[in-house]
Amino acid sequence: MNDDTVSSDSEYQAIDNATLRKGLKTVRRRRWYLWTIILVYMPLMGMAMRYKAVSEAFIVWFVVTFAIGFYTAAVRCPRCGNYFHMNSTSLLYLRKCLHCQLHVIADKRL
Numbered sequence: 001m002n003d004d005t006v007s008s009d010s011e012y013q014a015i016d017n018a019t020l021r022k023g024l025k026t027v028r029r030r031r032w033y034l035w036t037i038i039l040v041y042m043p044l045m046g047m048a049m050r051y052k053a054v055s056e057a058f059i060v061w062f063v064v065t066f067a068i069g070f071y072t073a074a075v076r077c078p079r080c081g082n083y084f085h086m087n088s089t090s091l092l093y094l095r096k097c098l099h100c101q102l103h104v105i106a107d108k109r110l
Contacts, residue, residue, distance in 0.1 A: 015078065015079055017107070017110055019078055020078050020079065020106070020107050020110075021107040022078070023076070023077070023078020023079075024078060024102075024104060024105070024106065024107045025107075026075055026078075027075050027077075027078075027084050027104055028104060028105075030068075030071060030072040030075050031072060031093070031104070033068050033071070033072060034065075034068050034069060034072045034093070037061070037064055037065050037068050038065070040061070041061060044057055044061055045057060045058070072085065072093070073085050073086055073091050077097040077099060077100060077102055078102075079097070079100050079102045080097060080099045080100040080102070082097070082098075082099040082100075083098075084097050084098070085098065086098065087099065
């Protein structure tokens, strides 16, 4: 492994705490949007079964989930500026930035 691919924390220290807090708050808020729409699925399908509109409800839920998933994936890391949840073509909703390993609650540990 060459030294260019390994990043140290010292190269990211120039960011101020206010910017870090604001950026990570955005990351957490978008993650909550995604979890909320996933949790809405079961109650939504239960209501749709009563009104015999399961396929329509599923299509609406799927489109909204896709849009929120894209919105969540497009959030940028406040420290390194790369996509927080995407590395190349991989989309992983982990609790750390896939590039600089900044934790999603790093601002709360300050």
